[in-house]
Amino acid sequence: MGISQLLLHVLLSALIVFLNYVLFYILFLVNRYGQVNVEVTGKSKINLKVRGGQMATLINTFINNINIENTYEASYNTTVCLPSPTPPDATDIPVLCSAYAAALLLVLLQAYGARYNRKICAFYYPEQEKERIAFLQKKILYNRKRRHTFIKQHVTSLKKQKITEQKMSVKQMLSAICPYFKVEKTVLKFCMNCGANQRSSCTLQSCKNMDCDGTYCLECFYDFERICPICRK
Template sequence: MDDKDEFESETLIVNEKFQSIRDEIVLQYGYDRFEPSGRANSTQDQFAAKTVLQCDRVVNQGIQRCADWFSSRWEACLEAIPVPVINHILCIPMKFHFLCDVMRVMTPWCREHIPVEGNFGQLFDQLNSSVEQLSREFITELSVQEHEEQAVLDGALPADNFTQAVKRSFNDLTAAMEQVFNVLQLLLSFTFITMFTQAIGYLRSYMRDVNFDNTYITTYFRQIDARRRRAGKRFLLPLKKSEKKEFIYPWSLKIHAEELQQVTSGLFQVMFVSLLSVILLAVDFSLFHVLDIVSRHTISQFNLTSSHQVDFRVDGDTIMGRLLRTMVSAFNSSSSLDVTSDNSVCVSPPSAVSSDVYISCACCVALLLLFSCLQVYSNRLRRVIAAFYHPKREKKRVLFLYNLQIQRRISSADSKHTTSRGQKRRTVFQQLVRCWRRLC
């Protein structure tokens, strides 16, 4: 549609240029406005007749201008010589305006040298009718058909179908991943419930089982021991080396054997996360190098160059030559095309993972390791919180622990004393046996 409008606009431009040329020719040869006559006289006769009239008009204008000049000089002479009689006598040559009639000798010469060729009228009529028909009946229809050849492969889809299939697959995968993420977010939003369940379970065990998490040397434990020490009774502190393994000092940084299981499970999680991070970073590093090699060796460049030039030349210095040269010059055109392109945009170089990512991963693993160790000390706070809200229950638990440890120490001392006595008796008997054997 744009090309059709362009052709029609070119036609209008040609018509306008010819109209200006026609007006120029008409005015140059004495026509006020060219109008094809309906009389029998042809255009050639009209141009010849009006050219003759133009010659007469030019000569008459020259004579009139000459007479006007003599009249102006007569008046100027009278003004220069103010004496009434003398000025008429001296200025009498300015009355010789009849000398201007000498210019009439140019009329026969102009008629003999009429600047109109013999076939000018016929060519002008043909050209005029051609331009009018061009402006009224010139219709263009430009039809461009593009045939795209595709390589036929076994099982290959056309470009449009392939693009639609890729888009559909990508949209389906995106929708599935969004659903998975929504489910994960929903599950993560319920993680706080596990905190409540663990707290409730710990409190129930704390209230029901006196042995549950009852291995701490608390302040009340020390007060009981100090009171028994002052009363001269058995006391426990300081603990023996074998007993220290069974108790936990709340303010001690040493990790107890029972707490070591939690640290071990946390370390396994840290190792798993660290291994996963190393694998992902290694895969990313490998992909970066592969894509870098591909981007550096798959860049192709092509250059498209074309040009065309349409140049109509009309030689000659006649009126028709100039007329045709001016009209045909509207069809002159030239264009050039020089396109250089490559596929660098499609194979842009990959971007490597910055060092900040590696530092962030290392910091996350370090924080996870730190939190795994700090979890031991945070779990000790559970007993402190439960004791704050249930102080009587805490005193009973501590008193039970203290008495239980007293009984263990007494039982251990008695068993050691019995064992030592048995060992001594067995030793005397063995000596007697040895002596008897020697005598025998």
């Protein structure tokens, strides 16, 4: 686990804790201000009277004593339906902080743990450790050989490029136009690695091998450990 993943987990946990407190606060407000009590009371009375002829008199003899009187009362209370939230446990926050602090410490010490892991494996399996060291040595030598080959190819190609791009003087241009102005050709020396020539303030160092025409400035020559990358002398 890296630091980025750990920070992502910390942000996710903080968001969950925050939403937990927000939900508790919303339910607390509903419990406090959501009480509604509705009471409905009323009274009704029904009297039957029939007027008319003989038929009405006959009907009144049956319904004369009917007198309906009713009183009703209804109430609606939302208190029993309101939520009763429980405050979040505040002890969870120090526990989470301690856990993530320990995880951060383990992430920072992960590199050192990997080193001790290699040492422990080397202690119990020395033969595999020798094979690993031999493999790394061969790989380093192979990369170094490839680097010297690349430098040699780079210096050789740069030398050819500089020779073709070398500027001609006025006398050389006149000698190219008219043979009567032909003069002895002068070669401008330059560093085969960085391209610094004699006109600059740097000092050039030629290869000690007479058959090699490698030329380098002192800075590049010291970078090559005083060995010409072309002839390796």
